[in-house]
Amino acid sequence: xxxxxxxxxxxxxxxxxxxxxxxxxxxxxxxxxxxxxxxxxxxxxxxxxxxxxxxxxxxxxxxxxxxxxxxxxxxxxxxxxxxxxxxxxxxxxxxxxxxxxxxxxxxxxxxxxxxxxxxxxxxxxxxxxxxxxxxxxxxxxxxxxxxxxxxxxxxxxxxxxxxxxxxxxxxxxxxxxxxxxxxxxxxxxxxxxxxxxxxxxxxxxxxxxxxxxxxxxxxxxxxxxxxxxxxxxxxxxxxxxxxxxxxxxxxxxxxxxxxxxxxxxxxxxxxxxxxxxxxxxxxxxxxxxxxxxxxxxxxxxxxxxxxxxxxxxxxxxxxxxxxxxxxxxxxxxxxxxxxxxxxxxxxxxxxxxxxxxxxxxxxxxxx
Numbered sequence: 001x002x003x004x005x006x007x008x009x010x011x012x013x014x015x016x017x018x019x020x021x022x023x024x025x026x027x028x029x030x031x032x033x034x035x036x037x038x039x040x041x042x043x044x045x046x047x048x049x050x051x052x053x054x055x056x057x058x059x060x061x062x063x064x065x066x067x068x069x070x071x072x073x074x075x076x077x078x079x080x081x082x083x084x085x086x087x088x089x090x091x092x093x094x095x096x097x098x099x100x101x102x103x104x105x106x107x108x109x110x111x112x113x114x115x116x117x118x119x120x121x122x123x124x125x126x127x128x129x130x131x132x133x134x135x136x137x138x139x140x141x142x143x144x145x146x147x148x149x150x151x152x153x154x155x156x157x158x159x160x161x162x163x164x165x166x167x168x169x170x171x172x173x174x175x176x177x178x179x180x181x182x183x184x185x186x187x188x189x190x191x192x193x194x195x196x197x198x199x200x201x202x203x204x205x206x207x208x209x210x211x212x213x214x215x216x217x218x219x220x221x222x223x224x225x226x227x228x229x230x231x232x233x234x235x236x237x238x239x240x241x242x243x244x245x246x247x248x249x250x251x252x253x254x255x256x257x258x259x260x261x262x263x264x265x266x267x268x269x270x271x272x273x274x275x276x277x278x279x280x281x282x283x284x285x286x287x288x289x290x291x292x293x294x295x296x297x298x299x300x301x302x303x304x305x306x307x308x309x310x311x312x313x314x315x316x317x318x319x320x321x322x323x324x325x326x327x328x329x330x331x332x333x334x335x336x337x338x339x340x341x342x343x344x345x346x347x348x349x350x351x352x353x354x355x356x357x358x359x360x361x362x363x364x365x366x367x
Contacts, residue, residue: 018128023191025119032112033181041338045331048101055152082163167233174229189353206296211355213290218348227276236269241328287314306351313344
């Protein structure tokens with residue numbers, strides 16, 4: 001019997017070691033996605049996204065290597081509205097600057113695919129992946145491919161009639177990036193956190209309220225991120241660099257002047273900025289109420305600490321947003337604000353996880 005027990009312990013230890021290795025690999029993917037989101041933000045802030053006018057998933061990996069190749073790419077760019085109406089007269093050296101941003105964004109996306117695929121194949125053929133984990137990993141890879149296709153769909157919107165990409169497609173592209181990041185990070189937490197048994201079906205009322213409230217808050221944070229994409233897509237952050245008022249008022253005039261009225265929420269720059277400001281206040285209020293409620297002794301310590309982290313991340317992100325607005329969105333602050341959004345979303349996912357899957361008791365972990 002003792003031998004059998006040792007054998008079981010050995011198998012469990014090997015499974016735990018494999019889970020940890022997979023978790024660390026997926027955590028590295030999360031870091032890559034964080035960098036990818038920042039590179040995408042820099043591409044948007046430097047107006048570089050339309051510099052490559054073709055989608056070549058394989059051959060596009062190689063940048064122009066000769067003067068003739070550079071000139072050919074430049075001539076293609078000259079055919080689109082952005083060049084004719086915004087950048088007419090741009091020099092070849094100026095074109096190279098925006099080209100490298102977009103090429104880097106696309107290349108890094110391909111690189112993430114490689115960083116995902118090669119370890120996945122290794123873990124698969126060494127039978128290190130538990131059966132219940134395999135569908136999740138395949139879903140991650142498929143979503144990554146869809147994200148690349150959606151990125152091209154976004155770029156294509158600015159190549160014929162517009163001088164910029166569609167704000168709708170930009171919001172969809174960024175929104176999917178955060179869904180992928182959140183999904184992978186949740187699996188990372190499953191693999192790396194020392195959790196006990198799943199939360200029981202019938203929870204203490206305080207825990208149930210905190211869990212449901214944190215899920216709702218995470219959804220609200222996600223909405224705020226998507227609204228931020230509309231702000232970026234319409235350059236709405238540039239029209240009012242005052243806070244807390246807009247046009248000297250809490251509610252500026254003429255928020256709804258377009259028809260149909262619902263289009264104002266997505267196409268009227270004043271209302272888009274107004275909504276992004278005020279949803280931020282709503283996020284802060286909901287987060288504070290949740291933080292106050294999680295003082296209950298029924299809430300696990302890890303969950304209380306996660307709420308502290310989440311509230312701090314929200315406060316920091318709001319202050320950073322106000323600074324970015326007052327400074328008229330310099331590139332470095334715009335990127336810092338986007339980085340803050342990634343950290344905030346990750347903190348929200350972590351807070352949800354601590355309430356859904358409580359940490360194992362110290363004695364259980366040490367044993």
